[in-house]
Amino acid sequence: MLEKSQAVRGLVFVCARDAEPYVERCLLGLAAQRSADFDVLFIDDASSDRTAALARALLQAHFAGRHTLVSSTERKGKARHAFEQLPGRTDADFIAVLDGDDELVDPDILGDLAHAYGDGFDVVWTNFVTDTGVDGGNGPLDPFDSPRSQGWQTSHFFSCRQALLARVPAAYFQDEQGQWLDCACDFAIAYPVLDQTRRYLYLPRTSYRYTTLNPLSHHLQGEPSGSLSSPRQRAAAATVLAKPPLPCWRPVHSHQVAMNHGLAVKLQQVHVDVAQCFARLESLEQQVREAPFVHLAMERLVRSEDIPLGWLRESGAWALDVGLLDHLADTMNRYQHPRVLEFGSGRGSKMLARLVANRGGRLVCVEHDPAWAARTGGEFAAHGLDAHAQVVHRPLVDTEFMGQPGLFYDMGFLAETDAFDIVIVDGPPARTCELARLPALPAVAAHLSAQGFHVYLDDHERAEEQEIVRRWLVAAPELQARALSFGKGVCEITPGA
Template sequence: MLDSTLSDNSSCLIFMPARNCEMFAAEAIRSVSRQTMDDVFILYVNDASEDQTGDIAQHYLKELFPGRHAYIRNETRIGKSHNIWKHLRPRAGEAEFIGILDADDQLADMTILDKLAQRYGAGKDVVWTNYFTDNGHRGMNAALDPELSPRKQRWSTSHFFSFRAALLKNIPESYYKDQEGNWFQGACDVALALPILDQTRNYEFIPTPAYRYTSSNHLSLHNSTPKVNAITSKIQLQNSNQVFAKPPLPLFTNAKVEESVSMHQPDTTATHSAAPLSTDIWSEKAAQLLIARHPTLLSAQAICRADHLSALQLWSISELLQSASGDCLFIGAPDTALILTALAKDTPEIHLTCLVEEKEDAPHLRARLALLGLSEQTKVISGPLAKVEMNQQSCFFPACTELEGLAPLSLIVVDGRASENVETYTAIALPAVSEHLAERSFHFCALTGEVSTAQKIATTLGQLTVGLEFCTGALGGTGLVCFPANQE
């Protein structure tokens, strides 16, 4: 149900998520009405409350914020993170900045919104304050070191948290979900704040305890689920750990974040883009080193397309093979499979398996391996092509049923450049082989023609996975390499 009386855009949007807080609903709304700033709009989301929260909220919203509020009631409970995605995110363009006020809490400083507006007018992107609880506890919020990623610092930005509204649309849906793809039910403030903070270092902490946190609400999450301390529940701690483990979003370099296009890519502090190194001297040197290290490579290159892979791309793959051990997997074009076999020949610790299309590619590849005397160096398996879809894009991908029995994979190389949709082909490969990956130590490599394509693949994989580092341009100036964040 939606009851909206929005007329024009406002400077400040206060997001108030509510669930069974009838004892506190009225005073929470009154605390916003006492603010010295008038240009305020309230988005109030009643998450299927079973008490009188909705009736009370609607009464005070109509009385105190006529023409400046929207009231939404969910028919079923979906949780704060899902409410942010479903109800707050679509309104990100309707205000300059957004503040988060839980519907059982209060704003304690009646000038705080004016103070925030002054900071945003001066160009800040994120501003937060300290808080206190209704039982006398003073919060431990603090300033963050702008030289360090927020994900590497103590959680210090809880209440009252605000941010420039344009930052919200850059957060992918997956950042509000746990490892199983379920919406976070705990640590929802962390799930929102960290990807906001990822995007900028232009923030400010106001030490004023401007927010009254109601720790005595027996129906709140930290009181209604098993606790680990006075204000944190088990589910909050578990969800928080998963939030911190997600890859950071891109960091904007401009001092002030203006309205931006949506960017769903991993953080540039963890994703390294490189321009293609096409200088003749480097290509010539790489070719010399490759022939010295892999004598069979020249023969393999002679029966592949001459422009199939550059010397710098081959050198990058060779280096990865040198550091790998055990089972490795290649998926894609048979030309590349032939080249990888020549590279792997001189690394006895490597057991290479090549997955190619069933009808034509497999026999053609086996014949060329036999011609070069490399039949014993690699295992060729084939699978019928199946149509797969991801993000409303489709492609044909070889079935992975024949991978059963492989030892955990330490290296996966995918070449989808011949596919009609290289981005989907490459992105689907990682979840397709996920059950065969070495748990804490593997490299997933994607060959691409352009760095921009690698960046799009990294974007998609960042939405599908957690705990991975992404390095674009890592294969001879193009391509993508990703690996677990805490690689062993």
């Protein structure tokens, strides 16, 4: 095992193809690292643009004497380049994988990786954020269980000890026909390495910005909703996971530091599991208490509002559950022809549209996901609700409220005279950014009915939504808030008395 006092050197493996718009940002992120105990291996994978020329100039300027540029005349893909270039690099203690269209955003991360490898860990990773502000969701692995059974927790800026990568056979980077994998290469590199060791370390910080908007990325191909993986990637990932795990020759119990860390991870997971069990029990108890009221609400919605029972059953735990729909029906009765705005469409939108249509009102659903927008609009048309309900597809754009940056729907579609009696805030998704729904109230403030209004913020049981309400009331103390409890928590915002 390496001692902390020994020098630990890393190699950053960068693979890029037609990355001209991104390569400068990528390499400058490396140049900003406070530690210089690493070399750069830059692979230009037969680009047709200026990727190689830009990389050459930047590498010479910032990494003189500690870089290698490989200009491949054949498109091989990251997995094949990793197999051909990395096993023989015995001058590096660890390898860190960085895509040429991504960047490091933590100037201390390579130095901290070196410390971790000096402490004897074999695989170290962090969290990432996308270029649209979405948290990557990485986390620790339980070293007492197979990594293949725990989900994909180590994505993007994966790093490992070089000796482990050197033991991976070529077949693990290939499909069943012996063709080199050209997507899901992160899977192909990581899993056979993770198989061999249980000495894992997750550093819980965001060190890496992952570019999702590169039009050449695999995850954008065939996925209109902008998913982070495409059908090709999922098929290649399945091929990787179908291969037999390599033997584990670096168990956790033979390394005390990793053992202590693993036990801490295990203990934390036990705490989480226990808390989740108590939360589920509490939820079940509440459902039993509320069952008679839910039954009455369902009967009213079916008989009086002409909402099919099948619609109510499919809503399940979605925002517009039976209790909230029943409450919204009462709220709409306060307005002659209710004008309703919904942020974020979903399975409950057609039921909301039926309530609005029954009262001769108008519903506008704002949705950033084109697939969901098309689905909701199609349901409105199929059930004859499109005369009273429409879906507006609007992208998320940069915004700021009370000093909090974020992303929110482009509200440019609203006319100056548009006004709403009821606003339901069920979007954007919380994972979009911190306090994702904070901009909702200021976005519609000028369009709230002067005769009175109701704003409903979904998921009020969450700490983030409670903080959003607190900030709203600080900015507009004339408003009042009331917590409501249905299938999920909801906060009702109205003008003060």
